[in-house]
Amino acid sequence: MNSTSFRAIATIFAATVALNDARPDVLHPIINGIVGGQPDTASIHAASVALVRNSGSRSAYCSGTYVGARTVVTAAHCLVGVLSSSISAYFGLNTEQSWSACQSGDSSACNSFISATEHRVHPSYAGDFGCSTSGYDIGVIRLAEEPVSVEPIPHLRRTIGLTDNDEGRTTLIFSGFGRTETEIRSQKMTITGVLAAVGGKSVVSPVCRINLHETEIYYTQEDGGPCFGDSGGPAFVYRGSHLYLAGITSWGDIGCAQFGVSSRVDRLQDFIDDFMAEAGGWTPDTTPPVVAIEHPTDSEMVVQNGIVATIDAADNYAVAYVSVLLNDTEIGRLTEPPYTIRLNALTTGDYRLRAQAVDIFGNISAVETDFSAEIDPNAELAGVPTAGGCRATPVSESPGIEVLVLFFSSLIIATRGVRFLSRG
16 A cells, blocks of 8 residues: 555545445445555465355455454454355455466365354444444454464464564554455455554544444554455464454544554453363463473672573463563563573663463463672673674564554444445
């Protein structure tokens, strides 16, 4: 999207639509779709799927994310009034091309479509969009079988969920199958943006003051973002070096040139967990990682500034990151082993070093060590190993969280004289 032509087209389109004082009773379909961006061929995004109806050319009408246990997470409004037997999840890059190949006898192309056997909409979903909504725009789908060679992407847990600290610094990577400004459709595309606000607060958007529900997140998209035909797609985020589903594309302004809103997955964790558990053989991991501080040791006297703290961490699945705190202040997040960080600002005194390991399911364990320092201010800093690697992300320079949002669909709603679109 990052396109001047996109902004101009969106502005003209929005200006030609009459603004109603009240929301209409019927949602009107939009013919446009994702504009700008580039093809998304990243293998790590294989779990982002298109939802298609089991008839016609298999054009994508919504999106979702495969999270394991034959479960796809999507938007509630993608599933309202839909029979499970009438839809499938598509794993690939272009739904129409794969369906055409399937019709020509390509069995691998046919296998990229997996039928749904059951679906569920959150019981608190009310179907309202606009400046004040009731949130809970989430639905889940049970597939007839597991996809082959597709790594599921776990949904973000509350323990490592989105916070105010993510606002303004979280990179959003949008991706989806909606129709583009050049009329390409059903092809997975991608573009980046920035998370602006997490739910439970009031946000001043270019069109109105939005009272974000606690189950929503908000982002600006003046340079592009999810649009018509893009609902239900994931907002992926990185915690450490691991990717999670953190948001589900829900709604935004009609021109797709100002803002968007996604459902906030960490606040909807239990709804997903319960559905996945019903399939049998799946339970969320509750085993915390193991963590130890190897250096400095407890009660050690440090006489040189710039020593390297060394931490060991392991987990039965994977460690997402290790947070390092010095006297209760976070000084870095280590995302890859070996977990080492240089302590540059020591002066003579007593210190407490805390290492907190977080695994990919959000389980946490921590360990502390107390040490003292007697520093000669004229002494040189201790050397830092050049091999074995120190991979620390100082908090002040942390890249925050990269987020992926995939999308798919098409509905307009008007409220308070402003038209909004439900992107599904």
